Amino acid sequence: METLYHQTNNTVKEIEQCFQRLGQVTPQEALDVENAIQVKITQANSNCDRLDVLLFKVPPSQRQSSKLRIDQLKYDLRHLQTSLQHARDRRQRRLQEISEREQLLNHRFAANSTAPSETCLQLDYELQHNTQMGNAHRGVDDMIASGSGILESLISQRMTLSGAHKRIQAIGSTLGLSNHTMKLIERRLVEDRRIFLGGMVVTLLIIGLIIYYLVL
Numbered sequence: 600m601e602t603l604y605h606q607t608n609n610t611v612k613e614i615e616q617c618f619q620r621l622g623q624v625t626p627q628e629a630l631d632v633e634n635a636i637q638v639k640i641t642q643a644n645s646n647c648d649r650l651d652v653l654l655f656k657v658p659p660s661q662r663q664s665s666k667l668r669i670d671q672l673k674y675d676l677r678h679l680q681t682s683l684q685h686a687r688d689r690r691q692r693r694l695q696e697i698s699e700r701e702q703l704l705n706h707r708f709a710a711n712s713t714a715p716s717e718t719c720l721q722l723d724y725e726l727q728h729n730t731q732m733g734n735a736h737r738g739v740d741d742m743i744a745s746g747s748g749i750l751e752s753l754i755s756q757r758m759t760l761s762g763a764h765k766r767i768q769a770i771g772s773t774l775g776l777s778n779h780t781m782k783l784i785e786r787r788l789v790e791d792r793r794i795f796l797g798g799m800v801v802t803l804l805i806i807g808l809i810i811y812y813l814v815l
Contacts, residue, residue, distance in 0.1 A: 614640060
């Protein structure tokens, strides 16, 4: 099981490296990189399914920690799959923008010999407006993708805190911890939960303000 886990973890790191390369290639070359990422994600998900089966063969004392590691792999893969879909959408929009820009330029050159100067100026304005709108849309999409990643991370942390709370209660019952000690631990978990909720609210407000100003 350990060998398969480390193999899958290395695959996740390779996918992250592919995403770095994805931002450095042209839209045409990006398709090959996206396909390679999808193959790796599919293989890693298949490995996670095998790890779920092997988990039942792990000694009970180690099963909980092993399950947490597998769950973290699954979370990372879900996040990477979402990021891949965002990258595909951005590539499609870039290709569409390039096509529309070429159509505008071709139309301008075709009409340049007969059209009045006002028409050429209008085409220049449309070309500039189209470019600005494309940049604004990409900015909004990038912020939404970043915000989604932050929210998913916060949700994962909340689930981790809830699981830790239950494990602490179980351990406390086993070890016979005093009520005072248990209350101190629970108070700390409540404070962590408040920090989590506050961070989520602040993140949503920042994303909303950025989207508002970009649209304006």
